[in-house]
Amino acid sequence: xxxxxxxxxxxxxxxxxxxxxxxxxxxxxxxxxxxxxxxxxxxxxxxxxxxxxxxxxxxxxxxxxxxxxxxxxxxxxxxxxxxxxxxxxxxxxxxxxxxxxxxxxxxxxxxxxxxxxxxxxxxxxxxxxxxxxxxxxxxxxxxxxxxxxxxxxxxxxxxxxxxxxxxxxxxxxxxxxxxxxxxxxxxxxxxxxxxxxxxxxxxxxxxxxx
Amino acid sequence: xxxxxxxxxxxxxxxxxxxxxxxxxxxxxxxxxxxxxxxxxxxxxxxxxxxxxxxxxxxxxxxxxxxxxxxxxxxxxxxxxxxxxxxxxxxxxxxxxxxxxxxxxxxxxxxxxxxxxxxxxxxxxxxxxxxxxxxxxxxxxxxxxxxxxxxxxxxxxxxxxxxxxxxxxxxxxxxxxxxxxxxxxxxxxxxxxxxxxxxxxxxxxxxxxxxxxxxxxxxxxxxxxxxxxxxxxxxxxxxxxxxxxxxxxxxxxxxxxxxxxxxxxxxxxxxxxxxxxxxxxxxxxxxxxxx
Numbered sequence: 001x002x003x004x005x006x007x008x009x010x011x012x013x014x015x016x017x018x019x020x021x022x023x024x025x026x027x028x029x030x031x032x033x034x035x036x037x038x039x040x041x042x043x044x045x046x047x048x049x050x051x052x053x054x055x056x057x058x059x060x061x062x063x064x065x066x067x068x069x070x071x072x073x074x075x076x077x078x079x080x081x082x083x084x085x086x087x088x089x090x091x092x093x094x095x096x097x098x099x100x101x102x103x104x105x106x107x108x109x110x111x112x113x114x115x116x117x118x119x120x121x122x123x124x125x126x127x128x129x130x131x132x133x134x135x136x137x138x139x140x141x142x143x144x145x146x147x148x149x150x151x152x153x154x155x156x157x158x159x160x161x162x163x164x165x166x167x168x169x170x171x172x173x174x175x176x177x178x179x180x181x182x183x184x185x186x187x188x189x190x191x192x193x194x195x196x197x198x199x200x201x202x203x204x205x206x207x208x209x210x
Numbered sequence: 211x212x213x214x215x216x217x218x219x220x221x222x223x224x225x226x227x228x229x230x231x232x233x234x235x236x237x238x239x240x241x242x243x244x245x246x247x248x249x250x251x252x253x254x255x256x257x258x259x260x261x262x263x264x265x266x267x268x269x270x271x272x273x274x275x276x277x278x279x280x281x282x283x284x285x286x287x288x289x290x291x292x293x294x295x296x297x298x299x300x301x302x303x304x305x306x307x308x309x310x311x312x313x314x315x316x317x318x319x320x321x322x323x324x325x326x327x328x329x330x331x332x333x334x335x336x337x338x339x340x341x342x343x344x345x346x347x348x349x350x351x352x353x354x355x356x357x358x359x360x361x362x363x364x365x366x367x368x369x370x371x372x373x374x375x376x377x378x379x380x381x382x383x384x385x386x387x388x389x390x391x392x393x394x395x396x397x398x399x400x401x402x403x404x405x406x407x408x409x410x411x412x413x414x415x416x417x418x419x420x421x422x423x424x425x426x427x428x429x430x431x432x433x434x435x436x437x438x439x440x441x442x443x444x445x446x447x448x449x450x451x452x453x454x455x456x457x458x459x460x461x462x463x464x465x466x467x468x469x470x471x472x473x474x475x476x477x478x479x480x481x482x483x484x485x486x487x488x489x490x491x492x493x494x495x496x497x498x499x500x501x
Contacts, residue, residue, distance in 0.1 A: 046227035049258055052213035072216035072259065075246065095247045097401060099314065108288070108317040114246045115318065118216050119239075119261060162313065183400035184312020 050118065057121055061086055062130045070117045077101045079117035080127065088128030088157045099185030102158035102165075103127050109165040109184075128157035131164060139205060140164045143198035151189035159185050159195065167202065175199050211250040218261040222348055222377065225260055230350050230373035232258045238375055240268070240284040241318035243311065244327045254366075260375075267377050268322070273299065279381040281343075283322025288313075290321070300381060301497055302390030302409050306337035309394070312401050322376050328362040329403075331430035335362070336409030337392040339427030339437050341381045349374030359427070359437040385413035385423060389497030391490045394429070395482050404430045405474040406482040408462070410490035412445065414498050419449040426458065426487060431466035431479055438465040441487065450495060459487040 051072035058067045061084060068083040077094075080086040080103070089112050090100035096114040103112045104126040131138035140160045143149070150156040159182060166173055166181035173181070178199050187195070216239075219225040229236050235257035237245055248254040262268050263284050270282040273295055281290070287307035290296055297304045303321075310319060310333050324334045325345070335358065343358040350373040358379070361368055370376065384390075390411035396402035407429035412421050424442035429435045441461040445454050468479035 045224070046231045047217055047219050047224050049215035049217040049228070051215040055216075071213060073211045073213055073249075095251070096243050096311075096315065099312070102314055105317070109314045110317045111243070111314045114243050116216065116239075116242065116246065116259070116261075118218075119242065119263070166313070180400075181313050184314040 055118060057117060059084070059117065059120055059125060060123070061125045062127060062133070072116060072118055074117050075113050076103070076115040076117045076120045076125070077112035079120075080112060080125075083117075086127050086129060089161075090154055090157060092154065097186075098155070098158075099162060099182075100155050100158040102161045102185065104130075104161060104165050107165065107168060109162045109181075111184075126161070128161050131160055138164060140167065140198075140202060143202050144195070147194050147197040147201070149191055149194040149198045150187075151191050155185060155187045155189075159187065163199070163202070173203060175203050178203060212252075212255065214249070214256045215258040216261065217258060218264050220264050222265055222267055222375075225262055225265060225375060226348060226350060226373050228258065228260050229375060233372050236260055238262055238323075238326065240320045240323040240326075241286055241315075243315050243319040244323060262375065270378060271296070275383055277380075278383040279379075281321060281379040281381065283326075283376045283378055284320050285322070286318055286320055287316040291316075299384050300341055300390070302337040302340050302392045302411060302494075303334070303381070305392040306334040306409075309333060309400075321379065325358070325361060325379075326368055326370070326376055328364070328366050328368050328434070330362075330365055330433055330435065331404045331407065332362075332435060333392065333394060333404060333407055333429065335435035336407050336427030336429045337390070338379060338381070339435060340390050340392070340409040340411035340425040341384075342425065343379045343381045345379055346377045347374050348377045353377075355380075359435070362434040364433050384501075387414040387416075387418050387498050387501055388412070389494040389499070389501060391493035391497065393486055393490055393493075395486060403473065406430050406468075406479050406486055408483065408486035408490045410487065410494045412450075412491065412494045412498050414450075414495075418499050421445040421450050421454075424458075426462055426490075428462060428466060428483060428487075430473075431468040431483055433467075436465060438462050441465065445491075455488045455491045458491060459484040462487040 054069040056069045066084050070079050092098045092100035094113050096111045101112040102109050105123050131141045140163050237256040239259040239261045249256050268282040268284040270280050271285045272280045290307045291304050321334045324332045338358045345356040345361050347354050392409040394404035394407035409427040411425045413423040415422050424445045426438045426441045441458040444457040463480050463483045466483045468476040470476045
């Protein structure tokens with residue numbers, strides 16, 4: 001999958017200044033010889049900032065430590081998809097409203113499109129791929145298959161990850177509570193009724209500790 | 211997205227030094243749910259994002275019966291509503307942090323970030339207003355306290371000067387027999403921006419009949435969230451009745467200066483201010499009687 005790295009009116013073109021900054025020279029110079037900071041305590045110095053060029057990072061994705069180099073502007077979503085080839089999370093709205101990019105960060109559902117990859121260092125990241133680890137399908141994904149709870153399927157990885165997060169947080173959650181936990185996910189095919197069947201079964205099962 | 215630098219300072223002084231050095235080309239990053247989208251869409255510009263989440267002070271969430279609540283600027287919504295004591299003591303705040311976005315937003319977005327984004331429609335700000343929050347601001351000249359209703363100065367703009375950042379919000383301990391509520395109107399059930407938002411708080415006397423203190427805060431009806439003291443003052447005379455709520459609602463409507471935009475026209479917004487003010491007051495009163 002080769003998503004566009006850039007969209008919007010700025011376009012991919014770099015100005016001379018951006019090119020110089022990107023080469024690392026200007027950034028390193030300003031960081032080292034910047035003016036002394038008149039902060040509340042005299043000994044406070046501005047720490048060296050990373051970027052705007054690529055920064056080497058290690059992320060823990062689905063239990064594996066993965067290493068790459070990304071510019072600070074690269075979101076966790078783009079780092080996963082375009083740098084680490086973890087494509088379960090989908091790029092749809094890219095502005096924190098649709099839920100297709102949902103991943104679990106230390107067990108909490110988040111939008112990977114509104115987090116920088118650099119922020120995710122040191123955290124445990126789980127994507128939809130984790131729901132089929134070792135070839136065994138997680139109960140949430142299996143219920144979606146059983147009840148045909150998808151049409152085009154593009155939103156599905158976000159839904160199943162958010163649902164897994166909700167059930168992990170509260171294994172005894174009611175169907176209504178699960179629906180509320182999925183408020184941040186949108187299915188434009190409108191397969192909500194089938195999802196409700198899957199949720200009803202999952203709430204029964206998880207409640208019994210299966 | 212335009213290229214930028216990233217720094218994750220571990221102390222407030224380091225963060226302030228970075229903000230002083232880069233001026234208004236530096237932006238603070240807490241939950242990222244606004245700033246990352248804004249930079250990507252060219253609505254705000256940044257040469258540097260200062261990720262404050264490794265600074266201990268901005269992660270404080272602590273209640274003390276004498277001092278009240280200390281709410282660090284980067285504490286995400288879910289930590290607030292998952293704390294049973296805070297949920298009981300600051301019900302208006304809990305209403306707001308529970309209805310912002312969906313679960314994915316609540317996992318990341320902070321109340322401090324919602325305030326610093328300075329949207330006129332910010333859901334947490336009327337709640338902070340009715341809970342009498344004060345903002346702890348740190349900068350190169352030291353620390354200052356700003357009442358939350360004075361923090362936003364225009365859409366997207368705050369009182370923060372060069373090198374300053376919001377460190378925490380301080381909410382005083384709730385008064386005896388206190389209740390508060392925040393609610394908003396949106397055409398959907400979830401994931402929307404308030405057409406109008408209203409917060410209300412009342413504190414009752416020993417017999418729980420007369421109002422001894424009240425606050426009413428409005429969102430999305432002026433360039434900044436509004437505190438409406440004259441509407442609260444209308445609740446002070448005699449045991450509380452529906453006619454007090456009618457008067458307060460009319461005064462809140464008079465204080466509103468709404469615009470017409472894609473979410474609703476000015477007349478509709480003014481109508482909503484009346485309806486929501488009464489509903490917010492009724493629930494706040496009910497909660498005050500239950501405490």
